[in-house]
Amino acid sequence: MFLFFLLPILTLAIMSLQSGDFFNGFVFTWNVGNYSRGISLYSEQYLHAIEYGGAATIVALLVAYPAAYWIAFHAGPRKSSYLLAVLLPFFVSFVIRTLSWGVLLADDGPLFGPLKSAQLLPLDFRVLATPVAVTGGLAYTFFPFMLLPVYASLEKIDRGLIESAQDLYANRFEVLRRVIIPLSLPGVFAGVLLTGIPAIADYVNQDLLGGVGTTMVGRVIERQFEVSLNYPLAAALAFVFMLGLLATLLLYQRIFGTEQIMGD
């Protein structure tokens, strides 16, 4: 824990308070300016991260929940085949999959090209290089991380409980609302964490599917490290990002309670 978590974080914190440049070296000077500068320069990219990452998580949940529900309750003996079918694409590197989306969704690509020539879409219609593409890409990339925990918690639900509810004259909707959804919440909770955190921090989708003005903070941090060689600013940006995420997590845990998660 100390070696792999605290030590790196401490190093990051110290670096974020340094000043200087790449040539003359960085010196520790309690340079809090890195933080104010980082936030004022890149507040928009922080917001993008939350927007796209958050939206992607919601989209993933809305798609994954019904799918997981169906597999858990209605797929019968072929459950594992369906699960495998969901997971199969994820055996291919996600970079290649994201690039393929880029090809499919190209302005005059296999999808939109024919629609445009049939005049079903306006000529300047595009999906790539828009926030929609980035959000969709994120939701797609992290989809299994949502589906699997939700499926696991649905699968675990005692079928007897559902029967009892039906015996007590609950209709299908009431069963869903009062029994299934509450009992699957731990899975949803885990799914949201597993999808949301990497989605917010992702820097690949925006690069391959996004365009001008869809930059998220992960990419900014990467560029600061690699291109600008401004390590203190990058560290400060990363630190703010991490703290923000941590605060959100604590809040989230407070609100939705996670004894189930931690206890299981």
Place this chain on the structure above:
Amino acid sequence: MSTDKELPFYMDPSFLRGLTQARISRRTALQGAGAASLAAALAACGIGSQPSKAAHTNWVWDKATKAGVLDFANWPLYIDVVETKGKPNTYPTLDQFKAETGIKVNYSEPIQDNDSFFAKVAPQLQQGTPIGFDIIVVTNGIFLTHYMEKNWFTELDPSKLPNFTQYAAPRVQARAFDPGNKFTIPWQSGFTGIGYNPKLTGREITSFNDLFDPKFKGKVGMFSENQDTGTLALLGLGIQPEKSTPADWQKAADKLKEQKASGVIRKYYDQSYIDALAKGDTWISMAWSGDIFQANLSAGNEDLKFVIPKEGGVIWTDNMAIPLNAAHPVDAITYMNWVYQPKIAATIAEYIEYITPVPGAKQFIEQDAAAAKGDDKILLNEVANSPNVFPSADLLAKTSYYRVLTPSETTQWNDIFNAVISA
């Protein structure tokens, strides 16, 4: 960060071309840019010591001896290569080099872009340990200056480079970013200008201002690499980049900001710009000279055109250098001298079609063309007469190098342009 290198090899245009035609292979846009090596950058964090100034820097030539081995790190598809299906690639000039000098070249292509390669090797260079390469190829610009300011190159011994002195074009013997050719000599050069598809733009492109035309809304590609983009914008405003001041940079950045706000730009691209242009996602884009030629070749058409805007274009040079404490410096400098023979330079130019530093190569390409037949003859004639291989003095006069930046200016430059491009 481009991930083109993740493409399966059979999607690589050079490979597809190789299936039908083994002879010509070029550096394509698919250089990719290393999958973000954030980890490497993190590892490089401890960097920062004062460079020492001495009469000679890292002078090894009194003691070093020939080893018979050379580890050469280059960019992808940037040397003459023969691709035969089912067999490892062979490099005709490297084989010839071995036959003539007895030095075996371990040729590899680990350099995807200047920044990630720098991030990868910086920690070792900082500690003074060899990086495992005796020659690396670095583009003029911020990162080349980084290496030199840090004294991470081995100073070259001019007495070991007679071919360079004799055959290199005068313009590459006097490069502002490495006065006196102390640490580097050129590998190849190229132009940054505008690439476009006339069918889609509906007109010929001539000017930097065409990149601002509202008619091309959402269809304009610009580079995420801030030196190219910044320098082209300076030229567009009529400012000489080599003599520009931070106030000028701000003007150029404001101009770029205006362009970004107007919504004409689709994206700030890395090397993947050429795919976007070829697919029609962009109609007009900043571009590198050789790439357009290669994209047409691999598409089998002449859809794309390259133009140096009338306001001026950018010329860059990729340079060979011997990194600090390289294991085989004598072999390295022997090779650097050897490739400056016009005949060898001609062979390389025939394959990669960037600006060769050796003007004398032209007659050898013409000779080869005269001897060749069919498609080969056409291609070789095209190379011999291409302004992108042997640019005229007029064309060169229209192009400028990047401003050479001191470390503190680098920070300023990055801050000014990244505020537009990276944000």
